[in-house]
Each structure stands twice: as structure tokens, then as C-alpha cells.
Amino acid sequence: MRILHILDHALPLQSGYTFRTRAILKAQMQRGWQVAAVSGPRQGAGDHDVETVDGIDFHRTQPGRAWPSPLQELNEIRRFARRIDRAVQAFKPDLLHAHSPVLDALAALRVAKKRGLPLVYEIRAFWEDAAVGNGTGTEGSAVYRATRALETWAVGKADAVAVICDGLRQDLLARGAAGDKIFVSPNGVDLNLFGAPLDFDAPLALSLGLHGKEVIGFIGSFYDYEGLDDLIAAMPALVASRPAAHLVLVGGGPMEAALRAQAAASPVAAHIHFIGRVPHTEVERYYSIVDVLAYPRKRMRLTDLVTPLKPLEAMAQRRLVAASDVGGHRELIRDGDTGTLFAPDDPAALAAALAALLADRGSWAARRAAGRAFVESERNWAVNVARYAPVYQKLIDSRASGDSWHRSPVNA
Structure with a gap:
């Protein structure tokens, strides 16, 4: 054929x-x-x-x-x-x-x-x-x-x-x-290409000042519909309840300048780190130092109809996933099992969901295993x-x- x-x-x-x-x-x-x-x-x-x-x-x-x-x-x-x-x-x-x-x-x-x-x-x-x-x-x-x-x-x-x-x-x-x-x-996910999670990259974490911290991450393109402004807006409340929480943003896109300005004006600006774009061959190093990958997509036709790829990559890397409760995410994530869903367009709900997930370390191993099993069997x-x-x-x-x-x- x-x-x-x-x-x-x-x-x-x-x-x-x-x-x-x-x-x-x-x-x-x-x-x-x-x-x-x-x-x-x-x-x-x-x-x-x-x-x-x-x-x-x-x-x-x-x-x-x-x-x-x-x-x-x-x-x-x-x-x-x-x-x-x-x-x-x-x-x-x-x-x-x-x-x-x-x-x-x-x-x-x-x-x-x-x-x-x-x-x-x-x-x-x-x-x-x-x-x-x-x-x-x-x-x-x-x-x-x-x-x-x-x-x-x-x-x-x-x-x-x-x-x-x-x-x-x-x-x-x-x-x-x-x-x-x-x-x-x-x-x-092509598990032959992107299937074996790396061990925690201690030198990378040290170089970013993240060793021993609770790391929230986003790896992808900075479009408005991704809701990264809500993620940055959630950080003061998250840091108030989890002082070791830090946010790492890997990538770039049309919203980058506005997001950097928003982060610089935040009272917890020192807890927000922009990495920029990295070669695809280096992405797994950044996954290794992140505890929770956050996907706060805004609610609109695009996000309700279309499933993204990045949460699947995070699950394949045995990372925890937290995502807004829009239609595209609901096709990928079982709340409380393969990931956590929170109300879209709501920084307070996002902060609360992340804080609860960071506090519940006892569930992490099971959630990581469930996410990886979902990708292996169905995606x-x-x-x-x-x-x-x-x-x-x-x-x-x-x-x-x-x-x-x-x-x-x-x-x-």
C-alpha cells in the first residue's frame, strides 16, 4: 500500500x-x-x-x-x-x-x-x-x-x-x-520516540534554582486560548498556601511579551520562570524536573471541540496533569484518576486545584501509573x-x- x-x-x-x-x-x-x-x-x-x-x-x-x-x-x-x-x-x-x-x-x-x-x-x-x-x-x-x-x-x-x-x-x-x-x-504519543521518562535532572533544577521546590510547568506554545494568563494570576494564591511552589514556562508564542509583563508585575515574580523555546531533544529534561503539568485552556469552541497533544506527552512522561474542565480535556483526563480537572477561566479554582494536588503526595504514584497506562493502551x-x-x-x-x-x- x-x-x-x-x-x-x-x-x-x-x-x-x-x-x-x-x-x-x-x-x-x-x-x-x-x-x-x-x-x-x-x-x-x-x-x-x-x-x-x-x-x-x-x-x-x-x-x-x-x-x-x-x-x-x-x-x-x-x-x-x-x-x-x-x-x-x-x-x-x-x-x-x-x-x-x-x-x-x-x-x-x-x-x-x-x-x-x-x-x-x-x-x-x-x-x-x-x-x-x-x-x-x-x-x-x-x-x-x-x-x-x-x-x-x-x-x-x-x-x-x-x-x-x-x-x-x-x-x-x-x-x-x-x-x-x-x-x-x-x-x-510515539512511545518509541517519547516513551522513556528521564531521571530527575538535578543539574538542570539547580541551574534554575528549583532544586527542592514544588514545580508547576507548562511546555508548549503561548497562545491566548492556552490560558497562561490565568496560570500566572493563580500563582500568588498558590504560593500563599504552598510557599515552595514555582512555575516554569517552556516555549514561546504570540502571548509571550504580555505574559512576561504580567509575571514581572506579580507579587510572586521570583516564583515564575520563563525558559524560552528549547530543542525538542531537550524537552524531556524539563519534564523530569516538573511535578505537575498545568493546562489551563480557556473555554471556547476550539478548546471544547479539540483534544490537545501535550497532556498525553506529560502522561507518557509519568508526570501529574492538571487541566481546565473543557471538552477537549475531558476526552483525555479522568478527574481524580489520570489527572485533575478544574473550572476554566478561574485563577482561584486553578490555584486551589494545584495546591490540593501538591498536598496529596500519597496519590502521586497511582496517578502517574494510571496516566501512563492510558497512553500505552489507548493513545x-x-x-x-x-x-x-x-x-x-x-x-x-x-x-x-x-x-x-x-x-x-x-x-x-
Whole structure:
């Protein structure tokens, strides 16, 4: 079986999007499937038309000149479709697998129709809701409604649709999408890459002044919807009840300057540490020195519908997890078992939940074990990737070939 993945961006860029992509492609390769990918013009200019990164072949799409919207998006779709078509000629796939945003699906649909290939469209978040969450869009605006309509249209045209969580599936069903072509491929962790927790990194803790402290951590991107302002606002109350509590923020993003200013003005500024971005190869060192990973996402459509990846990584690292009680977190966390849930948009509730968790050390071992077991059994990519097999095979078998390309059976 030969699968061509169609991506907004990919390795060597590092993001939650590229890490999920890598996990999917590597797990499929381990099953014996032949895999390649095409990255879109938003990857940026590169030196190579095709390059291999981490054992995966990526066909690159060079960006064109900038145009005002919507001409920019239309031009990107045209350029991307031409590049996908060239990759199809070179790789000769049995199936196309496009990953959101919807521009990727629109480009892939052109090629699928031209080449008579089945298309799986995978939605990780609705583009219009992601724009609202990132502060670049407004819910209910003309652009929001147009993007939503395009998404619904693309779902109707694709042969099968994968979503990362049940929240997205239910939303599509409410739009009238056919339920028999939608399946859930949840976020997971590649335990071969990110599976063995490191021992406590004492030198790192000492260098940050955190040895012997109670460490709350966040590792990820600093977007407004992540609720990091609520986490910083919770720190005075937390430190009042737990004087050894410190907060470590690893990463960066659009809210970084505002968050740093907020932390500097806090009465417990000495308990708040910004690390900045670190190489992905160094992330596990920071997990090793954190007691509790906090995910205080704000309540909005994006966070209610979409499950994040970071809490799963924390569970895989046998870290305690505390998260806001929004829909995306409820699909991952069983309160009091695999993690702790607290009211969203409420710094006082966040501080109280963290203080109670820090005070209850007797439960830590069981919670860490439960979180790790959940990832191993239900969110391990070696297991998750099997969800694609029957969908791929059904689409390939039902499509009259009409050509000489070899279509091999799925490896069980």
C-alpha cells in the first residue's frame, strides 16, 4: 500500500502539527506501508524539491509571490495542486491523505479527481475556530462563515474523513455529514520516540534554582486560548498556601511579551520562570524536573471541540496533569484518576486545584501509573495507526483501478 500525505507544513519545522504527522508516518512505515508526503507553500522557501528528513521523503512546494486575500489562498491552492500532481506522478500512490487546514483538502481534491484516486481528509481542528483561538479571526464573521462552508463542502467531497476527537465528529454530524465516512484517529504519543521518562535532572533544577521546590510547568506554545494568563494570576494564591511552589514556562508564542509583563508585575515574580523555546531533544529534561503539568485552556469552541497533544506527552512522561474542565480535556483526563480537572477561566479554582494536588503526595504514584497506562493502551501510535487500515483498504478496493499501478493488500 502506497500513501501520499498532503500537509500544511512538516519536518524539519517543529510544532504539534509536525510531531503528530511524524508519528503517523513513522507508524505506517513500521507496518510496511510505502509512505511519502507533500508539504504546502506555507512551509516556506527551501533549497530542495524533494528531501528526506528522519527517514521520510518530503516533496516541497515553493511559495509564490504574496497576494491580498482571497487571491493569496486561491494561488496557494493552485500551486499546491500542481506540486501534489507531480508527486503523484513520481510516487504513484494508491491513496491521497490530506491533513487540515481545508486549503490542503481543496488542493488534494483537484488531484484526486484528475487521477482517479481516493482521498482521506483528516481534520485536526476547524480552521475558522483556530483563527479565533489565535486571535486572527472573529467567530461569526463573513470570513468565519465562508471558511466553515468550505470545510463542510470538502468533508462532503472526500471519500473518508478522519478527526482527532469525538468533539469534531459530533460537530460534523450536526452539519449533516455522513456518519459512515467519519472515523476518529485520536492524538497519541510515539512511545518509541517519547516513551522513556528521564531521571530527575538535578543539574538542570539547580541551574534554575528549583532544586527542592514544588514545580508547576507548562511546555508548549503561548497562545491566548492556552490560558497562561490565568496560570500566572493563580500563582500568588498558590504560593500563599504552598510557599515552595514555582512555575516554569517552556516555549514561546504570540502571548509571550504580555505574559512576561504580567509575571514581572506579580507579587510572586521570583516564583515564575520563563525558559524560552528549547530543542525538542531537550524537552524531556524539563519534564523530569516538573511535578505537575498545568493546562489551563480557556473555554471556547476550539478548546471544547479539540483534544490537545501535550497532556498525553506529560502522561507518557509519568508526570501529574492538571487541566481546565473543557471538552477537549475531558476526552483525555479522568478527574481524580489520570489527572485533575478544574473550572476554566478561574485563577482561584486553578490555584486551589494545584495546591490540593501538591498536598496529596500519597496519590502521586497511582496517578502517574494510571496516566501512563492510558497512553500505552489507548493513545500509543503503534496502536492508533491500525485505525487507518480498514478505511484505506475499503477505499482502495472500492475504486476501480483502470491502471497498472500495483495495489497491495494492507499488512495486518
